[in-house]
Amino acid sequence: MAGQSPGLKRQLSLLSLIALAAGAVLGGWLAEAPYWFELTGAGAALIFPILAVVLVPIGLAFAELTSMLPYSSSVDVWSSNAMNPTAGWATQWLFFLVQVVEPPLVAFIFVTAAGYFVDVPVPVQPLIAIAIMVLWYVFSNFNIRLTGVLAIVLFVVMVGITVGTSIYYLSSGHWEYSNISDHGGLFPHGMMGAVAAGSALVLKYIGFAMTPTMVQETRFAAKKMVIVILAGLFIPALVYMLATFAIGGLAPHDVIAGLSVPEPQLVDQLGMPAIIGLLAIAAGLLYAFTTLMGFWTSSARVLYGASQLRQLPPWFTRTNRHGQPYIGNLVVLGFGIFFAAFTSTNWVQYTYSLSVVAAGAVYFLGCLSAYRLRSKRPDWERSFRSPVGKPMFVLGMLVSAAITIVGVTLLPANAWPPIIAYIIIGALVPVAMRIYRARVDEDYTPLVLGPDDVGKVD
Template sequence: MAHVLRKELTLSQIIAMAAGGMIAAWMVEIRYWFELTGPSSLLCLLACGIILMPLCLIYTEMTAMLPFAGGENIWTSNAYNWDIGWIVGWFMFLLYLSAMPNVTIGISTMISYLYPLNFIELKILACFIISLWFIMVNLEIKHLAKIQNMMFWSTLVISVLASLIFIFNEQWHWKNLSPWFPKGLAGLSAGLGLLMFKFIGFDLIPQLVEESNFSKKKIILGFVGSMLCTFLVYGLAIVGVAGIVSNDWIAKADIVDPRVADMIGIHWLALVIVIMGAITCVTTLSGFWLAASRTIFGAAVQRQVPKKLAEINRWGQPWVANLVVYICSLYFCIMAPEAWINYIFTITVGAAGIIYLFVSLSFLKLRKTHPEWKRPYVCPFGVFMGIESMLFCVYCLYQCVVAMDAATWIALGIYFFIGALLYMYAKYQQRHDPVNWEPFIPSPTNTTEEICENSRA
């Protein structure tokens, strides 16, 4: 079998996958946003986008400098050591896995608009979707990318048009958005910390860049483009529905946008939104699944996990890594409580906060320890960008800890117990089988052949 990922992804496809990772089942999630902070969730999203932009520029520099699957794990390993990289890699895997129930239960909830389902039935359907997608991601990526590219850009247009139909409807009034801050400063503060979740997805780009076929100087377009698309869709959605119905109505709705469309007598629009939303979630599922499997692939190249996990099938897909993603996705889906939105938000933002914090630290350190490495893109005002990003990460982590419930702590406890066992296994193998488990950290000085050699089982 081959051991090199194929370079088949265009810039447009990278943007579609990254933005698709951010734009998910907002018509289901938006009720949680309004529970947090009402219409001011729009301001929280805008603030998060602005605050996260320095981190995007940091990611751009690091991705262009070290364009390997595994991304943040490899960056941290280069800046610090193999052990720190392993920990970051395990958080990365958690980040992408935790998105799976968000997407699949979101799709199931949208389908329940057409045919009512209880929560157990929602999870069964979600597990079926995960199983179906396990088959899809093991086929040639260029075909999956083309399908996702078409679906994402078409649903982006439809979602914007749907929001504009709401805004220009006679029942829409600006005064309905009041009060903007129903939960006061506390709600705004929580929203600012937890709505960072909706911009998690730009970090898919480092996982996919090894399979891209465009100049690394254009990577900045992938990061900025995906962020702008995300804010456009979410921002218009918030204004569109909040101008028609009350904050309390939104917070209690099962699925918001289609219900609003029915309320104003446009049932065909409700059906279009449900179909479009399901398709959007499929693009999200693709992006996070690919990122999760590439995270494992990169860890296998570094010999943090068995090299078998870097094995690639005849379609160029890491099939063993995909199998691990499949099993773990089923676990997080089955573990999801009925308050699944809060469960997913806190796990995902917490994992992202840890990863982004270590990326910022690694960025600052590599600037000092390896100034000679070629950087196709250089982040301006590096020290300021790094410090600003670290402070925001710490703030988000605090908000996550405050918001976590018992179900979340249990799921995380089991996950990190398994991680501790895998880490100890890797350290044991390093001592007893150093030939096959000697740490390898890809850097700009390595050739493709060297990386390929270290991924062979």
């Protein structure tokens, strides 16, 4: 495999990967905030930091596994070693779903932002989203260092704008706590609404789990991935808390839930300077763009990693002269178009529920892998070891199971057809690979990579 193409290149710094992770977690609230306020009102400001803490056991499991088995195949190689290659492929295929539905999600955010200025007919919206993904596909085939540098610049600018506009809202004279307290309080739908919101809003943190797929392109030691993962949880938690609380005091939760792009619309309604609304839109689009970059990159690496393990044909490990898996990028574009075509006007709930169910399953299998490998491979070096050990991983499995169970209850009817189609495709891939081996290459048998293979595969 190594001789077929230049392979992945180590060009991502610690700071650039933190920016990609935190930026991917932060993407989307410009158009997603109405869903948050519909679920649980301004209480989302408290749910975000609580979720960051709740997800720590999962993050620590992923960090330990990455330090021990630092491959772009990440969850696949972990589950393959802990259980078997079949479980590895199932985990990888679910993980790919979590990653690949994000590009069409954020592409629709651009469509929603455009709708603030002009009327965009519903039939045209998926076409615009697809066009945005095609443009990024072109850019995705260039040097990943450009993606890393761009992520840092965009992260600094968009967080700076959000902090600035939030401070303005709080001090503008239009912010009133009565908009929260007189309309059901922080949690107008009670604890059940808060629990449902907590499960749905887990989606906003999925970016922390994508970072191990880029470990073969980093310039820092794998043991430092824990820094990236925790930054991907707690930096967004603070930003979300500030922004949600600032927006929540501008109007009652039911009013905000009825707006398509709350920030600029509230700015208009309350007579604030127009520049504030434009800055909010600009920051929202930058968040969406950063999310698109991060998840697209991760999705292509998931395919690359599966090919490393010979669960997909060797074509997916081919890279261009910039070290980009160009066939993987093309497949990501294809899936993005597929999910965009299925998306309707309730695209936020559709994508949230679809992703959360798959993410919960992946988190569970990741924590289970960490648990089993502590017993099965205690001799393997772990440059980062999760504190508390197995009890921490059990806690992570419990959290993951709860996420999946509640997520299933939120699935809208139109989410089931693509899920069923996706599962069928995943089940057919191993069958197709058996045919490939029989007809093309009998020696192309599945691999289970271990610590001794680090540095021997591209």
